[in-house]
Amino acid sequence: MNEQMLDIVDIRKSYRVGPTEVNVLKGINLAVARGELLAIIGPSGSGKSTLMHMLGLLEKPDSGLYSIDGTRVTYDDDRALSALRNRKIGFVFQQYHLLPKLTALENVGVPLTYRGMAADEIRKRSRTYLAKVDIEYRADHRPNEMSGGQQQRVAIARALVGQPAIILADEPTGALDQKTGEEIMELFRRLNREDGITIVIITHNPALACQCGRAVKIIDGMIYSA
Amino acid sequence: MNLLRVNFNEAFRSLWGARQRSLLALIGIVIGIGSVIAMVSIGTIVQQESIRQFKDMGVDIVTIRRGFSESTAAPFRADVIARLPQEKPLISEVAPYVNSGGDYYRGRAKITLEQMGVTAAFFSINKLAAAQGRLLSDLDANRYCCVVGAELAGFLRQNGMPEPVGGRITVNDRAYTIVGVLAPSAEGGLRPFGINRGMLAPLATAQRSFPNADINTILARVAPNTPIERLKAEVSDYFAKKSRGAQVEITSAEELIERMKKQMQMFSLLLGAIGSIALIVGGIGVMNVMLISVTERRSEIGLRRALGAQRGDIQSQFLIESVILCLVGGLIGIVLGTGVAFGFARLSQWQFVMSYTSVMLGFGVSTLVGVFCGFYPARTASRLDPIKALRS
Numbered sequence: 086m087n088e089q090m091l092d093i094v095d096i097r098k099s100y101r102v103g104p105t106e107v108n109v110l111k112g113i114n115l116a117v118a119r120g121e122l123l124a125i126i127g128p129s130g131s132g133k134s135t136l137m138h139m140l141g142l143l144e145k146p147d148s149g150l151y152s153i154d155g156t157r158v159t160y161d162d163d164r165a166l167s168a169l170r171n172r173k174i175g176f177v178f179q180q181y182h183l184l185p186k187l188t189a190l191e192n193v194g195v196p197l198t199y200r201g202m203a204a205d206e207i208r209k210r211s212r213t214y215l216a217k218v219d220i221e222y223r224a225d226h227r228p229n230e231m232s233g234g235q236q237q238r239v240a241i242a243r244a245l246v247g248q249p250a251i252i253l254a255d256e257p258t259g260a261l262d263q264k265t266g267e268e269i270m271e272l273f274r275r276l277n278r279e280d281g282i283t284i285v286i287i288t289h290n291p292a293l294a295c296q297c298g299r300a301v302k303i304i305d306g307m308i309y310s311a
Numbered sequence: 312m313n314l315l316r317v318n319f320n321e322a323f324r325s326l327w328g329a330r331q332r333s334l335l336a337l338i339g340i341v342i343g344i345g346s347v348i349a350m351v352s353i354g355t356i357v358q359q360e361s362i363r364q365f366k367d368m369g370v371d372i373v374t375i376r377r378g379f380s381e382s383t384a385a386p387f388r389a390d391v392i393a394r395l396p397q398e399k400p401l402i403s404e405v406a407p408y409v410n411s412g413g414d415y416y417r418g419r420a421k422i423t424l425e426q427m428g429v430t431a432a433f434f435s436i437n438k439l440a441a442a443q444g445r446l447l448s449d450l451d452a453n454r455y456c457c458v459v460g461a462e463l464a465g466f467l468r469q470n471g472m473p474e475p476v477g478g479r480i481t482v483n484d485r486a487y488t489i490v491g492v493l494a495p496s497a498e499g500g501l502r503p504f505g506i507n508r509g510m511l512a513p514l515a516t517a518q519r520s521f522p523n524a525d526i527n528t529i530l531a532r533v534a535p536n537t538p539i540e541r542l543k544a545e546v547s548d549y550f551a552k553k554s555r556g557a558q559v560e561i562t563s564a565e566e567l568i569e570r571m572k573k574q575m576q577m578f579s580l581l582l583g584a585i586g587s588i589a590l591i592v593g594g595i596g597v598m599n600v601m602l603i604s605v606t607e608r609r610s611e612i613g614l615r616r617a618l619g620a621q622r623g624d625i626q627s628q629f630l631i632e633s634v635i636l637c638l639v640g641g642l643i644g645i646v647l648g649t650g651v652a653f654g655f656a657r658l659s660q661w662q663f664v665m666s667y668t669s670v671m672l673g674f675g676v677s678t679l680v681g682v683f684c685g686f687y688p689a690r691t692a693s694r695l696d697p698i699k700a701l702r703s
Contacts, residue, residue: 138698141617143616143617143697143698143701144698163621163622164621164623167616167619167620167621167622167624168619168621170616170617170618170619171618171619171620172619176617176618178701182610182614182617182701184611184614186324186325186328195615195618196618196619198314198317199314199618199619199620199621199624200619201314204316204317243618247619
């Protein structure tokens with residue numbers, strides 16, 4: 086058992102915008118322990134989206150080391166990287182990103198299809214996780230038949246279904262009203278508390294950060310403890 | 312395996328979701344595959360039909376033609392020809408004939424008739440039967456009598472000779488008594504041209520009275536299983552000796568069929584190529600639809616990548632979609648193309664043959680078009696940057 090779930094060392098990333106080079110991440114060091122509920126707060130333009138994509142293996146850093154659940158990440162093989170993303174990361178997005186033509190149950194099962202799992206097994210597991218986030222009664226509904234909060238619950242079930250090492254939530258309450266947002270935050274806290282799931286929430290909202298075990302700030306591409 | 316099935320379901324759902332667009336792409340493929348199938352099938356039908364005309368007459372027939380390269384060569388002599396079956400047992404029957412065309416008038420009505428001088432064997436070799444009256448026999452030699460082809464008989468009936476048998480027609484100032492009317496016969500094969508419009512008189516009569524009475528062609532029946540090379544050698548030898556070095560050209564039905572098959576294959580290929588143009592246009596339609604589909608589903612692609620789909624998974628998802636589109640289109644196209652070929656055969660009263668090669672071709676080609684035209688859009692989809700795709 087590795088105690089460090091995520092470990093990033095001196096990660097740097099810059100983009101070329103026209104003639105100028107923009108340094109977005111300027112040497113980030115961050116460790117997330119197993120079972121931690123961490124908030125990363127930062128204003129827009131601080132580099133938090135880039136950091137989130139980096140953590141989610143969607144973006145390759147220019148330099149630095151990244152280990153997830155004891156595995157060093159290498160970026161040159163798409164198959165290996167996709168498999169790692171599939172098994173270690175559970176994404177929750179601000180806009181939910183459910184597939185509109187699939188039911189809630191089918192949406193939850195999508196990550197498992199990429200593991201070549203049998204259809205029956207996928208349905209069984211998907212149902213379990215829908216139940217875990219209290220939305221099983223919507224299993225056969227399509228996203229456009231559900232409220233924002235309900236959709237976000239389905240999205241969380243989809244993030245959990247693959248039993249990943251970590252849940253990465255990008256502004257998970259950003260599109261919800263305050264009450265629903267609080268319910269979603271409560272759900273995250275419960276999952277963290279009861280199931281020991283490691284969760285990283287990225288937000289610009291300092292109020293959310295107060296509800297997490299630990300918070301760090303990202304300002305202008307650098308991490309500061311809050 | 313499950314992923315494949317999921318991809319299949321997904322492909323159907325996506326095609327159904329954009330059904331108007333899918334339908335348009337489908338029509339393109341249907342027309343493309345349909346025209347290839349129709350063209351190739353019609354080619355096959357034409358080929359079968361012309362071969363059937365040959366076989367109708369029997370494949371044991373050859374024509375012996377006077378070589379024109381030898382300017383000094385005399386025309387065939389009737390008595391030399393008549394002895395050929397006795398001297399060369401490979402030949403079982405000979406039918407020399409003369410023919411010349413000309414206009415024939417009854418009142419103001421005109422028909423281009425074919426004057427032919429024939430022997431009794433001509434009727435058996437050409438499988439000609441009498442519809443009315445009788446055929447000519449060798450006892451008719453030198454008599455001014457004739458049998459007329461079906462079309463000529465029809466012309467006579469319409470122009471003042473309701474009952475041709477027993478009537479007389481005058482050609483080149485000679486009057487011939489009509490003794491029989493032939494049943495209609497199909498053109499083609501080794502059968503001389505124009506029998507239906509023919510006025511067939513005994514050969515001996517024809518040689519005395521026709522303007523062009525040289526025997527240039529002989530039809531002959533060959534004994535079964537005769538090697539054509541041996542036949543050619545023996546017959547050439549016979550005429551070289553008997554007719555002072557006369558050269559002959561021998562053509563067998565089998566050779567002609569072979570030659571024709573080759574020509575027909577070229578013809579089918581040409582038709583197929585014409586159909587392929589429609590197919591290419593249809594394929595471009597599919598590619599277009601797939602590209603639109605990729606653009607519309609950028610965020611889905613990004614999401615799937617984030618959830619762990621490999622590039623290959625995304626690529627196969629879109630490839631399957633395009634192959635399904637093309638296969639469904641191909642299936643309809645095959646049915647439609649075969650239907651067109653069937654209609655064509657019906658209209659021209661030819662025998663319809665189902666061309667299985669063209670059906671296989673249709674399936675193969677539509678799969679190929681699906682893969683080919685889906686490949687670029689699918690590749691584009693798989694190469695999308697997940698982050699950019701997610702944001703759109």
